[in-house]
Amino acid sequence: MLWFPVDRSAESSLTVQVYEQLRQRILRSELVEGERLPSSRELASSIGVSRNIVLEVYDRLLAEGYLEIRPQSGTYVAAGSHFPTIAQAMSSDVEGQSAASIARPPPPPGMIDFRAAHPAADYFPRAAWGRLAKEICLYAPERAFGYGSPEGASELRSVLARYLLQARGVRCHPEQIVITTGATQALQLVTGLLSRDKRARIAVEDPVTDEMRTIFAYAGAELLPVPVDDTGILPEELPAGEAPDFVFVIPSHQFPLGGTLPIQRRIQLIEYARRSDCLIVEDDYDSEFTYEGVPVHSMQGLDPERVIYVGTFSKILSPSLRIGYAVLPIRYVEEYRRLKWFADRHTAMLEQLILARFMEEGYFDRHIRRMRKIYRKRRETLASNLRKHLPQARILGESAGMHLVVEVPGVRFTEERMAQIAREGVHVYAVEHYALVRGRHENRIVMGYGGLTPQDIADGVERLARAITAAD
Ligand SMILES: Cc1ncc(COP(=O)(O)O)c(C=O)c1O
Incomplete structure (x- = not known):
């Protein structure tokens, strides 16, 4: 039907x-x-x-x-009416990747979409941002309206270096920061930087974020899956023979499983990188939102010479800003700037200046504190509704970020099951979708809650439970 x-x-x-x-x-x-x-x-x-x-x-x-x-x-x-969209056409180049992960269409109307890592657009600090935007536009020096340098605005890099040290234990000089068009571009450039005219070999957590996996695959890289448990990557499973060019990890809140990597494993990873002379690329996309305990400091702080740290303002503020950054060991900075110049000269400069002022004037810290409360509430709404409607389920990875994982014993989230859930008007994401080695996470789904109101969350869980119980 x-x-x-x-x-x-x-x-x-x-x-x-x-x-x-x-x-x-x-x-x-x-x-x-x-x-x-x-x-x-x-x-x-x-x-x-x-x-x-x-x-x-x-x-x-x-x-x-x-x-x-x-x-x-x-x-x-009728015959001849099929026409692959750009995203679909690209997917045939990107082995094993779904077009949906490159350019997902918006959810159909009425659908409650538990898409992960989507911030609460209804809380964007419009008034403060708008005021600063007006000030920058009226009073910034004329050079702000010309071409800038590829590494980005020095004002932003300076305030960012201070913030990263204090909040994330990242040890760097502003010169080591290159502002990028989101973490997406930062990682794409890192892949180019570290593969240098040959096919890159990248060890990735498995399961891994589909967006980043797609970037690596599109760059022609060979992906070496490393299994993940509830607290993150298993260092003893890293490739034993030829070393990869780099190991891609999300240690503060693994995507999708949500684990926080313990210090012992962080050390093991760094030791591996030193031994095999490769780099660690650390994606730290949502650790500002930690609800239990204090955020664990970055891996970059453990060895700034071995770790490239990638961050983004997409989750804290808005993905539409398209501002992210890479923090690089000094020896890579010049080449990375060159790659950035070739990609798009530089990221939009006026937005960078607004963001720098937003941070300098204390709005940024205030916004994070405010959003932490909002997401904590949304997370609690999701967890309590799951306990109420799906009491058999186990919740994983909820200590940080804007998503969690739900494991439902005895249920396999097959395509058929997902279609049935969608028919109830709710969209959740099978962990298997993110897996390179299939068959290990069939009873798990990812549920993002950042962009949903408490009412939508409650309604969505009810619909989900209805779909699951109706099928049993
Ligand atoms: C793991 C991870 N890192 C980073 C990002 C942010 O990417 P960007 O900064 O390009 O918006 C995402 C986007 O969803 C993500 O899933």
Whole structure:
């Protein structure tokens, strides 16, 4: 049965929503050439709209060539109407990666999406940011409006170096920082820097964030999976033979499993890097939001010569700023700046100046303290609703960040099961989706809560529990 949600409170009309849903499914080959569509009456009753709406949509799709009528038979998807989107086309180059991980489409209307690592857009500090933006625009020196240097604004690098030392134990001079267009670009440039005209070999945590995995794979790197347990990467499982070019880790809040790497394993990792003469690349994307105990300091602070530290403002403030950074051992700085210049000359300078003032004037610390309270509340809402509606479930990795992992004994989150959950109007993410070696995490899902209101979280868990129990 064909089903998708429609949202009566959305700005676009029901006709437009149904049209877009069908058109996108045909373009993406989810409805394949020659497939028979349900009758207008069936589809109308399945998605809960009037039959006239479906008839109007079918007519339009017929006129545009997406559908064809076969007399005495029904309405079918027409030949030649499949067209891979850019993301899909790229995915064929990126071995084993899903296009969805490169450019995920927005969730359909009405869907409660527990997407991980999405900050609370409703709490962006608009007033302070807007005021500083106006001041910068009116009073910044003229050079701020010309081309800048690839490493970014010195004002931002200075205040950032102080912040990183105090908050994350990162030991660096501002000269070692290069501001990038998000952590995404920082990691892409790191891959180029450390692979140098050959196919990079990168040891990655398994499971690993799909975005970063995609970046590495797209750069042509060979990925060497290293298993992860509830507290992070297992150093004894690192490649024993030829050393990788670098080991990519998220030690403060592993994605997706959420573990915090204990100091013993951090030391083992650094010892491995020294022994095999490779680097550690540390992604520290959300450790400001630690709810239990104090945030563990960075690995970079343990050995600034062996660790490249990558951070981002996407989670603390907003991903739309596109500001991240890399902290590099001095010997790599010049080459990294060069790579950054070739990539896009530099990251938007006015935004960097606003951010520097935002940090200097104390708004940044205040914002983090405020958001920690908001996320703590959202996390508690999620945990308490999970305990209420899915008492058999075990919660992992909830001590920091904006997501946690739910393990449901006896349940396998197969594609079929995920589709069933989606039909209840809720989107959760199977840990298996992030796994390189499949079959170890089948009863686990990732649930991000940062961007959802407590009401959405409560409703979403209820829908999830309904989908799970209905299938049992
Ligand atoms: C593990 C991890 N690190 C970093 C980022 C941030 O990337 P960016 O700074 O490019 O927004 C993400 C994005 O979701 C992520 O999942």
